[in-house]
Structures are given as structure tokens and as C-alpha cells.
Amino acid sequence: MITNNFFGRKRPEPTRPVPPGQYLEDGFPVLSAGPTPKVDTATWDFSIEIGGAEIGTWSWDQLNALPQTDIHTDIHCVTKWSKQDTDWRGVTIDALLEDAGVEPPTGFVMAGCDGGYTTNVPAADVLDGKALLAHTYDNEPLAPEHGGPVRLFIPHLYLWKSAKWIRSLTFMDQDVPGFWERYGYHMYGDPWREQRYSND
Amino acid sequence: MNIDPVREWQIATVTSVNDESPRVKLFKLDLANETKFRAGQYFDIRLTAPDGYQAQRSYSVTSSPEDSNSIELAIELIADGEVSAYFHEIVKPDDQIELRGPIGGHFTLSPNFTKPVLLVAGGSGIAPIISMLRHRRSSTRIAPTVLMFSVRTEADALFAQELEDMAQENPNLHIIIALTRSESETPDSKQRETRRIDRSMIDSAITKLAEQPARAYVCGGTDFVESIGNHLLDIGLAYHDIRTERFGP
Numbered sequence: 001m002i003t004n005n006f007f008g009r010k011r012p013e014p015t016r017p018v019p020p021g022q023y024l025e026d027g028f029p030v031l032s033a034g035p036t037p038k039v040d041t042a043t044w045d046f047s048i049e050i051g052g053a054e055i056g057t058w059s060w061d062q063l064n065a066l067p068q069t070d071i072h073t074d075i076h077c078v079t080k081w082s083k084q085d086t087d088w089r090g091v092t093i094d095a096l097l098e099d100a101g102v103e104p105p106t107g108f109v110m111a112g113c114d115g116g117y118t119t120n121v122p123a124a125d126v127l128d129g130k131a132l133l134a135h136t137y138d139n140e141p142l143a144p145e146h147g148g149p150v151r152l153f154i155p156h157l158y159l160w161k162s163a164k165w166i167r168s169l170t171f172m173d174q175d176v177p178g179f180w181e182r183y184g185y186h187m188y189g190d191p192w193r194e195q196r197y198s199n200d
Numbered sequence: 201m202n203i204d205p206v207r208e209w210q211i212a213t214v215t216s217v218n219d220e221s222p223r224v225k226l227f228k229l230d231l232a233n234e235t236k237f238r239a240g241q242y243f244d245i246r247l248t249a250p251d252g253y254q255a256q257r258s259y260s261v262t263s264s265p266e267d268s269n270s271i272e273l274a275i276e277l278i279a280d281g282e283v284s285a286y287f288h289e290i291v292k293p294d295d296q297i298e299l300r301g302p303i304g305g306h307f308t309l310s311p312n313f314t315k316p317v318l319l320v321a322g323g324s325g326i327a328p329i330i331s332m333l334r335h336r337r338s339s340t341r342i343a344p345t346v347l348m349f350s351v352r353t354e355a356d357a358l359f360a361q362e363l364e365d366m367a368q369e370n371p372n373l374h375i376i377i378a379l380t381r382s383e384s385e386t387p388d389s390k391q392r393e394t395r396r397i398d399r400s401m402i403d404s405a406i407t408k409l410a411e412q413p414a415r416a417y418v419c420g421g422t423d424f425v426e427s428i429g430n431h432l433l434d435i436g437l438a439y440h441d442i443r444t445e446r447f448g449p
Contacts, residue, residue: 001211001248001298005290008249009282021246021256023282027449030422033306035429035442080256115439145426183305196244197303199208 016074018082019191025081030145033179037114037165041149046133048096050171056100060149066091066099069132071155076191078158087139088153090132093169105171110178111152111161112168119163119178120187123171125154133166158189158196207235207300209246214295215270220358224276224324225288226262229297236268237261239335240308240328240417243271243301247286257283258303260327260419260445262359264334274358276324307417307445308332311339315414318406319347320397320428322420323356328445329419330359333373337366344409346374350397350424352381354390374408376401399431406435415441421448 014024041060048056058066069092074084097104109123125131134153135142142148147164154161160180181187186195194200212229220226242260263272278284291297309317309332321329326349336342351357357377367375378393378401379386386392393401406413416437418428425446432442 001296002250003247003286003298004295006247006249006255006286008247008251008253008255021254023255025449029449030426030446032444032446034439034444035418035433036426037439038433079258145422179306184303 015084018074018084019076020194021196022076022080022082022191025083028083028146029077029079029081031077031079031160032145032164033117034115036144039114039144039149039165044149044167046096046150046166047168048100048102048171049168050102050105051173055102056096058096058099063091063133063135063150066095069095069129071132071134071153073155075155075159075162078160078185078189078191078196082191087137088132088134088155089136089139090134090150090153092129093126093131093133094129096133107171107173108175110170110172110176111163111166112170113163114165114167117163117165117179119152119161120176120181121154121157121161122175122188125157126152126169130154130156134162156190158186158191160185161189207233207302209298209300210235212271212297212299214291214293214297216293217291220274221356223356224274224358227273227275227287227291228263228270229273229299230270231268234268235271235302237265237271237302238305238308238310239265239332241302241304242328243273243299244303245273245283246298246300247283248298255282260331261302262327262330262334264331264338266335266338274324274327274330304445307419307443309335309415309417311336311341313415314341314343316344316409316411317346318402318409318413318416318432319345320350320402320416320418320420321347322350322424322428323352324358325418325420325424325445325447326358327419329417330362332417333363333366337370342370342372344372344411346376346405346408346413348376348378348397348402348405350378350380350420353379354386354392374405376405397428399434402428402431402435413437413441415443417443419445422446 132153152163216228
């Protein structure tokens with residue numbers, strides 16, 4: 001439906017296209033279902049479980065000792081804002097699996113977080129350098145309200161998949177809905193196909 | 201938990217436009233399809249220009265879910281806001297607007313939840329919370345409830361008269377309105393706090409509940425929600441009992 005008398009704002013041309021229904025945001029909005037949990041890197045750890053067995057646990061120091069990867073990319077939030085040219089640093093899931101001496105799993109993965117948040121994605125979407133455990137944004141330690149000390153970062157999907165305050169990845173055979181997915185958000189969440197909600 | 205269906209896009213018809221404050225207008229929309237929602241949920245609005253350009257934004261419903269044929273939205277005029285400016289400057293009764301919903305589901309409160317509740321709103325963050333209170337107003341069982349509402353000036357206190365009427369008729373509902381601009385003028389008849397919501401104001405608000413709130417809902421700008429969320433964690437509310445919604449860059 002063409003909206004009566006709506007012509008859109010004269011907008012600066014983005015350096016790259018933004019996904020459908022998104023607008024460019026200069027700030028960095030915060031969307032979280034709860035308060036920002038207090039996370040202490042002295043006691044923080046991160047674990048990976050595959051097929052019901054824990055295959056590795058990493059402390060903050062151990063995470064930082066692994067090979068670090070930089071990603072320069074655009075990010076897209078399902079609440080309609082996108083932000084271009086953001087810089088992230090962290091550890092790929094591939095590096096963690098290699099550290100544990102484990103072959104890349106197939107199937108699906110559930111992210112678990114401080115505060116109880118969860119989100120699900122296909123395993124392939126966190127492998128081959130597509131995802132980080134990110135601890136640095138714009139050359140600064142990731143701020144708590146943005147998921148620091150460490151968040152999952154999967155920039156090719158809507159940002160609710162990039163779970164804040166990440167503590168675990170659980171690989172599994174079946175796809176199971178996480179926190180927002182149970183409220184009707186899309187199981188996959190590709191911004192370019194505008195997969196915001198379950199029936200998109 | 202079941203997966204909530206999200207409805208298809210539908211065309212709604214604007215039935216009224218009213219100024220609620222200098223920066224917020226209320227829009228009543230008749231829905232083409234009966235649409236059940238829960239108090240606290242929101243709808244996506246989609247505007248489409250003749251060249252195909254589309255702008256989408258989410259707005260919380262302010263009306264009670266008892267009416268599933270129409271909704272009310274409170275839209276604040278945002279500096280440089282594309283969709284809010286369209287609503288404030290162009291939209292008039294009988295206009296048609298494309299929308300879909302309801303969306304969300306975590307930041308919702310049922311009248312059947314009868315344990316003590318703390319509601320904290322900053323500015324237009326009152327929108328989903330007034331829907332909750334309107335829904336509860338019609339319920340026979342009303343839990344002990346405190347609303348803390350932070351606004352810049354008296355004129356920015358959306359729904360103030362209605363909130364005070366609710367508190368008048370229901371001894372279980374306490375309302376605290378905090379004005380953050382000290383120079384703001386308030387009629388002598390109104391009791392207002394005149395500072396930002398801080399730890400001591402929350403402590404004294406909670407005493408009106410007689411016990412620790414079983415759940416807290418906090419909606420407002422990012423800094424506001426971060427601050428209140430930290431206070432509530434410090435007070436000892438469990439993380440899972442604090443539900444938040446943030447807006448703004």
C-alpha cells in the first residue's frame with residue numbers, strides 16, 4: 001500500500017545498501033529483555049557442548065590467549081536500525097573448536113548467556129569465520145550494555161542472534177527456538193530476506 | 201511456551217488524533233482484522249513512498265487489550281524522526297496506515313498476575329505500562345502495584361489525570377510522578393517528586409507494596425533503564441524478575 005502523502009526523507013546515500021525496512025543509525029541503541037547483568041571476568045568462563053558432552057571450557061585469560069580475529073562489518077537490528085562500518089575483535093568459534101581438538105559440528109547451536117537469554121542458529125552460521133566471541137568494539141572493551149565482557153557476534157543475521165553476555169554454545173541435532181524465537185521471532189533471521197518474525 | 205503467531209500486514213484506519221503533551225500525540229486506529237494482543241505488546245508500522253521506499257518503526261499499544269478491534273498508539277515526535285514526523289504533521293482521521301502485530305511478549309503483564317508489581321516508566325516509556333494499568337483497571341483482582349513515572353516537566357506527564365483517577369479508585373495502586381526539570385511548574389494540588397528516580401526514591405516506593413515486588417517492568421530511554429535496572433539488582437530483585445524495554449540511540 002502506498003501511504004498517503006508519504007515521500008520519505010531526503011537521505012544521504014549509504015556507502016552500501018541496507019537491508020529492506022532498515023534505516024541507518026549513527027548511535028548504538030541498546031535492546032535487551034532485562035537489566036544489564038554484572039559479569040566479572042575473574043570468574044567468567046565459556047563452555048562448548050556437543051552431543052551432550054562438554055568438549056571445552058575457557059577462562060577470560062584463556063580466551064584472550066587464543067588467536068584473535070578482526071571483523072569490519074555492518075550490523076542490523078530487527079528493531080529496524082542498521083549501523084555501517086563497525087569494528088569488532090574476538091575469537092572465532094573455529095579457533096575454540098581447534099583449541100579443543102574437535103571437528104566442526106553440524107546441525108544447530110543454542111547460545112546460553114548470563115541472565116538466561118538464549119538464541120538458536122544453524123551450526124554452519126557460527127563456523128568458517130562467520131561468528132566471533134567478541135570482546136572488543138571499536139578498539140575498546142565491549143561495554144556491558146552492549147554485551148560485554150563477551151557477546152556472540154554473528155553479523156550476517158539480525159543482532160538478536162548475537163547473544164550478549166555469552167557463556168555457552170550447545171550444539172544439537174534439532175533446531176530448538178531460543179528466547180525471542182519462542183515469542184514469534186524468526187528461527188533464522190536473515191536481514192536481507194527480512195526474516196523478522198516466524199511467518200516472514 | 202507456544203510460538204506466538206505474528207499477524208500479516210493489515211490496513212488500519214485512523215479514527216482520532218489528539219495532543220497528549222507538547223511532544224506526544226495519541227492515535228486511535230481501527231483494525232481491519234480483529235487482533236488479540238497482550239498488555240505491553242507493540243505493533244510495527246510501515247510507511248511506503250510512491251518510489252517504493254519504506255520506513256518501519258515499532259510502537260507500543262497504549263490501549264487495553266479488551267478491545268481487539270482498535271488500538272491506541274502514543275507517538276513522540278523525535279528530532280529528525282521520519283515516521284514520527286509523518287504522524288505528527290500529516291496523519292489525520294480517516295487516513296489509512298499499514299501495520300502488523302502484536303509483536304513482543306516478554307514485556308507483558310496479565311491481570312491474573314496478582315503478586316506485587318513495580319512499574320517504572322521514563323517519558324514515553326509509559327506507553328506499554330498504561331496499557332497494563334488500563335487492563336488491570338477492569339479486573340476484579342488487582343495486585344499491589346506501584347508506578348514510578350519520571351518525566352521532564354508536568355506537561356510531559358502523559359495520562360497523568362487518568363493515572364491519578366486510577367490511584368484514587370484503587371487503594372492498591374500507588375503512583376509517584378518525578379519531575380526531573382527543577383524549574384518546572386506544578387499545580388500546588390499535585391504531589392510530585394522533583395528529582396530523578398534514585399535508590400532512596402525506589403526504596404520508599406517499595407514500602408508501599410508491603411513486600412518486595414515479585415516482578416518489575418522498566419521502560420524508557422537506554423540510560424534511564426540501565427540506571428533503574430542496576431538499582432533493582434542492588435536492592436536484591438532477581439534478574440529474571442526484572443523485565444525491560446529500552447529505546448533511543
